[in-house]
Amino acid sequence: MKLIWLCLLCPIMLVSQTDFKEVNQLFEDKNYAQAAGLLNTYLEQNPKNLEAIELLGDAYGHQEKWDEALVYYKQLLETDSYNANYHYKYGGVLGMKALENKFKAIGFIGDVKSSFLKAAELDRSHIGARWALVELYMQLPGIIGGSKKKALEFAEQLENLSKVDGYLAKGYIYEYDDEPELAENYYKKAIVEGGSVTCYNKLISFYEGENAPEKALQTAETAQKKHQRNALHYQIGKIAAEYNIELQKGLRCLETYIQNYSAEDGVPIAWAHYRLAQIYTYKNNKSRALKYIDLAIEALPEIKLFKKQKDRILAL
Template sequence: MKKILITLLFLIGPIAYGQSAFAKAEQLYRADNYEKALVSFTKLYDQDGDNLGVIERLGDIAGHKKDFKTAMKYYQLLVEKKPKDAHYNFKYGGAMGLYAKSSSKLKALGMLDDIKGYLKKAAKLDPNHIESRHALSQLYCELPGIVGGSIKQSRFYANELLKISPVDGYLAHGLINEYKEEYEKAVISYTKAIETGGSLLTYRKLATVYENKLKDDKKALQTLKRAQIKHKDRQLTADIAGLEIRVQMNE
């Protein structure tokens, strides 16, 4: 779950800039060379501390390095400069949520209202904002009811996703079904996600339920082999080989 939120948060990039220095720094970032990208974007920030694209990338780099406290600092600057930007509110609330997960329970509880507030603001500012709704659905699903968790609220945002992006909606419902240990329903949701989108992620989510929750290696193998027809991926090939050995051993 956490990995999904990280992916949503830090792969959403700033608007491209024409300046060559920014373009070179961005190239380093896109190549996952975060240390060199950090040096380049820091120099740009020293030259122009009001460049929103530079500030955002510094936050993104900190996020990739799992330094969520620093990421929060940069995203807060963005929100202060453009408080009605859904993108920035989502990133700030998301980084805050990831920081809270690595903090003490008491500290996390103290941040909860702010996390919800910024994510909800992002969703309100942009009725088609997918990432904030994913994050809110996940948040309400994972939180205990005593501190504001609600499957009903989680389903609400998953249903909003269905209207905006059906594949994202089915993925969100699948995660809720898994959390509730309703694995057959999760299979239905992830199957619909495959039929709607067909990304490698959708196949992997279904295969994982079969393998880890329903203990059905054959169906997990069948799912990954279907994925292999559409997607060429080295790790996928290795996973299929490992499952084939296990299935043969159990026959």
């Protein structure tokens, strides 16, 4: 279900550049709390501005303030019940609420499903709604409406709209249903059809889940050669560190990641330091392992995994 929320907020609809230049920048900087403050102030004077209302719902959603986000998405639906994206976002937030409270989840599921179905009905080309339905039908138990058959129907619709999305959706379905050969086949088809970093990452994650680190590493290297993305250096180093393979290659990639790091790479440098500490632990190099784990802990002291790694290093 978390995939639903990530997908539904990817194409954030930013409002007028003239009126909302500062808000747009805050979204780009991921400063959603401040953006929400500015939007609330704006809406006090312009309470019927639908773009601002939607953006405020998005700002609360990014902060995982689901109840607040629902208020604004519901307001949008009351104004325009024929807008597919409003139904999509409303259903996505309800789904996240369901994840947080399993006792109340059953009460939300009907509304979640009907919201996504309505979005798909209103917009025959709405890829996000169909992705959400694929995930929902696969994750729900059959007794409360789960259905692999239904999931595959929406995957077919996705494939008609976008072959890459259709292949990725089918890969997800078969991976979830423990049919690894079919899952691998469709993830590879997605790479042939689209070849994006996202396609490669799906196959990499699949191989990791199948405990096939050599294949995961090979796929990450192929992706790096094609796309030249610094984030893939971290991916290679992570696989090396987690599975104790190709350690020298992992060291080189992690050092390159740190040297070339920018905020766009996504994974904080602290995690690269943690992976370096893992590799030096395998190599029984206590001093260098301690150096890097201390850097990781200094940057992100709340991460328990880092402290556990330091205990392992101290026990060398």
